[in-house]
Amino acid sequence: MLTTVSVLIALALGQAQPTTPEPPAPGAAPAAEGPAANEEAGAAREDASHVPTRRYVIERIDLRGLKRARPEAVRRHLLFEEGEILDPERVLLSRLALLQLGWFSRVESHVERGTERGKVLVVFDVVERNTLLVTDLVIGSTRPQPLYGGLGLSQQNFLGQGLGLSGGAVYGGPAEGRGGDPFRYSLRAGFFAPDLWVPHLRLVAGISGIFLRGEELTCPDVKCDQFSGNFGRAPRTRYQRAGGEILLGVRPGPFERLSASYRYERIHAVRVDLAPGIGPSIHEGWSNLGALTGAYEIDTRDDFFYPTEGFHALGQVTLASRLVGGDYEFSRYLVQADTAYSLFRFPLRFQGAVGAVQGDAPFFDRFYAADYSYFAVGPALGRAMELNFSTDSRYDAFLAMGGLEYGFPLWSRADSPFHRAFLAVGARAVFSSAKLGGARTDFSKLPISADVALRLDTLIGTFNVSVGYLLDNAL
């Protein structure tokens, strides 16, 4: 019976010819109830030779409802032009492409009569949406920093031209017990052109900048218990970074991106109450960092927010040298992958990362294990826009992470400000070491972390509310 079912479905889809004897035409016997009767109600004509094949010319493309987006910026994403023959599938794909831009909450398309017979208008009715999204929302608390916070924003349709502009800041104030010290904060800004049109090539380009002033506590014990009553007296490395990065990329395939970037930073570091040779890796005084990064990214996931199939992988190689204007000589390698399978109708995601750093890399170009964990038992805490507010300043040269995450959809409503949500339950194992073959230390005795998180896709961005993050702040 299963075979019969398969054959019937295949026939219905027009994909196969019958291999079994054709069943008797069911409509043949009761002629009064057959197709003819059905059509009589509407006086239909049934004859393939009499059905006209439409070949209408697109006289004009109307974009209705535009307020901020520029018409020429919208037209760049359509798959057809005025003067061409109407192809309904291309209209559908163009509609989806406009929705994908993130500029519109609604895009409807239809065809209207043109000024003369044989010509038509293709009309897109759009409702523009908020393109200013929250990309980062940070609220945290640690013993040496009772409260810190930050916000990141991204404008996805800058000047109505489809350009991306983003910025973010995290503020932590002066270190506790050292009110006269410089404030700790991180600022970043970026500009991105996702679609530079060059003949035969689709290029992406971007430029970003960062200014950051921070401190890394470097106590004899990682919890800094010796200074818990007065973190102001704890030894530390105070540093400042100012720099930028230029990126140019190309898409070799529909789901791939190949990019190269150059980063330059001017760095200043001061050791406070620290013995020589102790503390995170950084050159004292003023130094320069120049680095070239090559990256390959492939993303075949079916959904950026709640993927149920496909995978995402990123490979990065960074080379820093005096040859490119820096004082640091190092290389950094990182491969990250995330793949999703359907298990009992819900997606099970496997996540993994391996990385290595060789040479004289500054600490912020090494791996901070807590950045890859859901939470870290002990003082380590995932950094906020690269600022470390914990007492743990261990940065490692080798990293391995593996994890599983299972997702349960909660709701999906296009008309609600909270478009979609799912509950994620996951576990991760993270291993990191300062040297190859090195053992784990007291800093992160427990390599396993787990999480239950509410993931929200909202009108103003995606948010992750995580029990792991709360634990990380509490533990």
Next chain:
Amino acid sequence: MLPRATRLLLGLVLGIALDARPAAAGGPPEGILAIRLTPVKGRAVAALDLAAVFGPSRFQEFGNGLTNVVEIYTSVLPAGGGSPLFIHGRIIEILFDVWEETYAVTVKDPEHPSGRRLVLPSSASLRSFLSDQRDIDLGPLPALPEDFLVEARVEVNPISKDQLQRTREYIAAAAGSRPSGSRSVLGAVASFLLREPDAGSDVHVYRSPPFTRSGVLPR
């Protein structure tokens, strides 16, 4: 003790979570399927009344001058539950001609795998045609279980896996990528767009009262 700001955030999120309702899906039947089963040359042939699916509001959509697709899957289910024993598929493509003001309709089913074409002169005739689906062959009468019911699943403008893949490739190639952290990453958004209610998924399921095989047999 959690910081106050964190507790406030947690409370807000719990409030949101408690307000959540499960997403509507094409799962349980929406109503009773009006169906007439007739024996024809030893086979069970069904006629379905789908007027509830094709209400007047639907026809503005069908008159948009672009191709609209209706898929009707009719299956025979054992009355006691279990997998379908027989499925009949019918795909109807509708294209409104803005100059002729007629509906060009192509019907593909197992009896017409290459398509049967009609021209319907008005939305009323299109509605009549869609609402009254006939000649649905549900298989040889002896193969039917003694007690069974019939389920009709109607999908309006469904997205096939093939179309989904082509759309993703197109979107990824044409629209490009965004900086990491933004919502669009290469081609990984197409299925979300296609699943959005206003972009496609429109599924209706109706189930008949139980039948007995002997009730279908000619007297």
